[in-house]
Amino acid sequence: MSQKILNSIQKIPATFLGNQENRDLDAVSIDSRSLQNGPQTLFFALIGANTDAHLYIQDLMVTGVRNFVVTHIPNGCETKANFYVVDDTLVALQQFAANYRDFFEFPIIGLTGSNGKTIVKEWLNFLLSPDYNVIRSPKSYNSQIGVPLSVIAINEKHNLGIFEAGISTSSEMAKLEEIIKPTVGVLTNIGSAHDQGFLNVEEKIKEKMSLFKNSKVIIYQIDNRVDSFVFPKTKAFTWSFVSKEADVFIVKNRVLDDTILNVQFGEENFDVKIPFQDAASVENASSCLMVLLYFKYDISTIQNRMQLLYPVEMRLKVKNGINNCSIIDDSYSSDFQSLKIALDFLESQKQYEKKTIILSDIFQSGLSKDELYTKVSQLIVSNKMDRVIGIGETISEFKDKFTNCITFKNTAAFIADFENLDFSNETILIKGARSFQFEEIVYLLEEKTHETVLEINLNAISYNLNFFKSKLKPKVKIMVMVKAFGYGNGGLEIAKLLQHHKVDYLGVAFADEGISLKNGGVNVPIMVLNPENTSFAAIIQHQLEPEIYCLKGLHAFLKIAKQKNLEQFPIHIKFDTGMHRLGFEENTIEELIATLKGNNTVQIKSILSHLATSDALEHMDFAHSQIALFEKLSSRLMSELYIKPLRHILNTSGISNFQESQYDMVRLGIGLYGISNDPEEQKQLEDVGTLKSVISQIRTIAARESVGYGRKFMAEKPTKVATIPIGYADGISRGWGNGVGFVTIKNEKASILGSICMDMLMVDVTGIDCKEGDAVIVFGQSPTVAYMAQKLNTISYEILTSISQRVKRVFFR
Template identity: 70%
Template sequence: MNLTLKNILSVLGAQWVGEFDSADISHISIDSRSLQNGPETLFFALSGPNNDAHHYIGELIDSGVMNFVVSYIPEEVKNQANFLVVPNTLAALQQFATWYRNHFKFPVIGITGSNGKTIVKEWLNFLLGPDFNIIRSPKSYNSQVGVPLSVISINEKHNLGIFEAGISTISEMEKLEPIITPTIGILTNIGTAHDEGFSNIAEKIKEKLKLFKHSELLIYNSNKTIEAFIPSTTKRFSWSFKDESADVFLVRRNAGEHTFISVTWNERAFEVEIPFRNDASIENAMHCLMVLLHFGYDNLEIKNRLAMLFPVEMRLKVKNGIDNSTVIDDSYSSDFQSLKIALDFLETQKQHKKKTLILSDIFQSGLTNEELYSRVSQLVISNKINRVIGIGETISAFKHKFVNCVTFDTTNEFLAAFDGLNFGHETILVKGARQFRFEKIVSLLEEKTHETVLEINLNAISHNLNFFRSKIRPETKMMIMVKAFSYGNGGFEIARLLEHHKVDYLGVAFADEGIALKTQGISLPIMVMNPESTSFTSIIQYGLEPEIYSLKGLDAFLKIANEKKLEQYPIHIKLDTGMHRLGFEEPQLAQLISVLKENKSVKIKSILSHMATSDDLQHHAFALGQIALYEKMSSLMIAELEIDPIRHILNTSGISNYAEAQFDMVRLGIGLYGISNDASEQKYLENVGTLKSILSQIRTIPAGDSVGYGRRFMAEHETKIATIPIGYADGISRHWGNGIGYVNVNGKKAPITGSVCMDMLMVDVTGITCKEGDPVVIFGEDPSVIHMAKQLGTIPYEILTSISQRVKRVFYRE
């Protein structure tokens, strides 16, 4: 559909401020960092409690964007672009998406519920894909922002839509319903997710059902509670394993790892096979079965298609690759919208100057192949991809549209040529449709390590960062502590994400940590908190900024600075206000000021101190005393030296408990990684790290037998024991063994039996359905590091930072 600023202006009822309202619009954006922004972009400047995109309009103008939907025009960009001024930019985005949706009349499936939305959507796309040109929500774009962005991607060639809608509180669904306007509704499992946003389960059900206000049909698992709230005018299509009065009655029997289900509907009776046994997958598959029945597929076709269902990978994963490369694994989907998302993610995580895209044929774009691959080519150019490797007969036919491109008709042809393609020292995005089996490519590219991994959720880091940003003034700067390998979570990858989020400073403990980040391309200023005098030369060489906390250290740094004839080199002065660890004490200020007063080789970039009790309100008076002393000491330095430095004293707990002492900057540490000392605050943070392994071996021992060194565990009855390849060399405390700690096996607690060994531990899996090779959660949501620390009499910091470097870190975005 051809769009211009002029017709969008009338849709939004916006105030026009600009000179050229007939500009063509081909791209809607809300992300100022996307390399896909350009002259035909209309940028919606969304504002929220954690961020305000209006601040980035100047940068966008510099990059070529000229068209903006805003709630106000920043003073510094007036008369520089075209502006559509509206009261609320998010409401305008939703209004535009609603208008856009109304231009298309094909069937649309709307999916909501607490669990299973994305899986049902992806499975329906797979099941119906051979017969329809489908537009669907990319990944889990189901929010107040994600839904309109998904719908705006519809084009004239699509003839079926599948969109999911997620809500967290009341009054949200009524905004999403007109955007999706589903003709067919699916209500998936109603669980406990987002319970805090509703007063009771009835309120949650009623809110979710608002999505189907104008639907012609509602598919759901028969449930009397839910049915009480379904409007009488809504046509129902229910299924059940228990209620024989449901429209479709089902009988289930397990067979190995598969499930056979007898289906009875009207005069039809047949059996289907589902390649899963777990209840959640069976329920999701039944919603898909109902859609196939409604669409009129025959028994044999339904049976054949459901038997091919597969586990859905909903994450973009970042993995260490061969020969110092980085692999972004998105090997199970290949559509145009998700390609745009993956390329944006590549930009946030690129660790090398060279970027390679391995891409399969793209399906269900709704575009002709000529137009599709022209658009893909433009994406590749705008994202500055250095090399394209295409796999598939269609993309091979359009090889000429790409610069530096090699193609193969099949994945096997690529695998045969792999050794000659010379991968190394690059970031590689692997993106392919499931049928191309790109997991084989990822396996070749991935660095081989043992089967224990620490998964890092980058979405959770972004969420936690924004949570703490919402607690500070807009003008307050933020330093993020990435010392100790980002509290055990991984250094560069997190630093790169923080750079993407435009934080102001990074903080490391020692120079080598900062040097590693700088050599990998991090450009943010990095403060070295505990610099040793022997590292000063390297600090200067790599452009790091040292914290100076003693006269001896200052003299040593000034000597080197003078030798190198430096001018105004940034340093940070640490004051001791009561921590009594590092820093200048009040009686030393006169001498410190005297040394600095006439010195031109350094510049005091900031003055800081560290609070000893910001997390313990029992010491409230002591903390206030520290803040007052810091104010006094820093003010004296500022007056005497006639400087204007950044001042900062607050750490994570200080941000929450002493907001009045924000000064110019705060330092966020453990809070970024999802840990708070305040239980009321903890519920708003998301878990970042999940330590996982597998069950290596399972055995059954009789009563009286023992497990592990020293026979510390003696079986009182026949016991099923599983061995897991992780131990104290990986960072698991020996004190966590012998019944004190547990791991999570298939959602069940499995107590650790006997002593934790160097490379292994054993758990009791009696009564737990499991097999060798099954995944195990060592910590994450359950058990959490907070729980582990409490049981071990330590702090979460120690648990996180103890995880060995030999444990592979896998970074992912949902």
């Protein structure tokens, strides 16, 4: 692999500057935060809208990295490493991956479509891996960056590749085609995803089909919109549920919880059972069936393997565990590439310094067992894991390669010995192949709560953060508000992610919130916006930074600071410019200046104020008057005290509506969580939280029967009623009941019947094909938090922050 990496990098258009002392390369990285970076890493310094990896090259040198692809060499680094200087590091990464791909001649399956790519990829891996050493995209690595990283993972032992390609606008697929070079193409689905990036559906289809311009065959559900874009040299292998003109005609029949596919292919006519009934899964399974037919699998093998298909868990989840543990659940896959991703995720989300990994045998690496487990051991060492628990016969053979390691032959043996294993105050990564049934281990370690959960999409938080950062002028810093338990979403976990993204400040309301974050390992500076005088000692002890907003508070803090012999302790001065909530008023500035002049116990880190109408454009003049007063007061304070602290006045709406007043820093709040007061901006944000529950019971009531307290709902006809275990004690407003609100079950609206109870609510599921145990969406994409707020005549903040902490938060990526 080392020689292939070296040859691939030497082929890109670059100017080489270096001493060539360390050219033994076996890994490629783009993440400066990864603990896996080291002397054998080739690092591409990518430049994003708000990030520039060149800033971290000196830090990477400390970890031993000596080979970099850059657009420029940072000052002081010129003679200390090897540099490939290019015009664009992302283009260079793609060129490098395309060069690397050329070393391998085996079949490559390329997947694209609007939906289903990752599911089909994982199922094809399951179906084909008994016969091939498969390399596939980890998770959903299908972007302009993800695809090259996926392809670079190929090694000499692989003999089949499965890679997915995702695009959001025109002219993107050509770059991915050059990297993947698929010999077999699979078009999964043409839906509405990313429609906004194309002029029309024809342009989107044409762009997606360009992935297959050099493929031998393309497999797709027959569609006259697609037919015209098949390349002349590419064979079309089509299937359909409705058209017998397709190469393969499939008839669907539901039997209990399964679907029987009657397959008519040439002279063959046979049945295949799959354990799903939903339309998307049946369609994805049909795509997989077509690949097996193209690869000439016999009917009995197809039947035997297809009936074993399983739900694919595509997310890494963070869960609360027993004995004050944090669990990262990745219990459905075990391959080398996904292990690297999971370990990086652990590092960004760890809540405890002590780290344990529960790891099954690793499959489909393409490497010899000795080479594979040597690499796994090196990976675990680089990530500074404290304990390794191996499960499986193979990993047990190589136990000696790991330090502080115990092994078990199978999951049952681990469970039998569970009571003798100590799990407490640690972060536990559970990483296992599906056949090991590690979900049983997750169940043992997971803190037991009821079935209502608030799922928090960490990818969406990262996306929303970068969306607002893209609006900032260069060098403007960003503070992110994580007060009120992260606006109801979970404070520590989100703070950890923000720390990973290197935000400049975190904001909390009260000292205990900040102390909790500090105790959880957060080291980003934390501002306490509403400190009580009684909390000043604790604020100092935990190195928090108080906002000071009145003379009484200032004198109280200076007194305790003097008692503790503090010097230059950071504080933040707040002016009231019209909000009339907290802050020094203009008539107090003389005494404020006199008190602070010559005082060395404190250092003013920032001066701030708060806009009252940043989201109300009809009060634009008032907002401008606030900004003008802030400019006046802050400038005078800075001038009189000869200081130059950060200044900030803009909140989420202010970032978008008053970009000329960004000063030195802005404060991002509700926008991080996917909420905007601007309908157009709202379309560009991603939903962060989905509140989910399940159906506890279903009953049918007759006409004139009632539901709930006070008989507020009276049935006019026979009505099927489902009871959901969530109520106003969980944070659902009673005003959302009695037909005002609804939940979503099987993608259909179910109106809330009668009054919402403390722990339950009832909904009308007449006409919805559902059963007890089925999932229920209380809010998320439908209904949205904004819709609920509108109907309840309140604001989105109240909906989010009302969700009780007895509702379990599950974080996923």
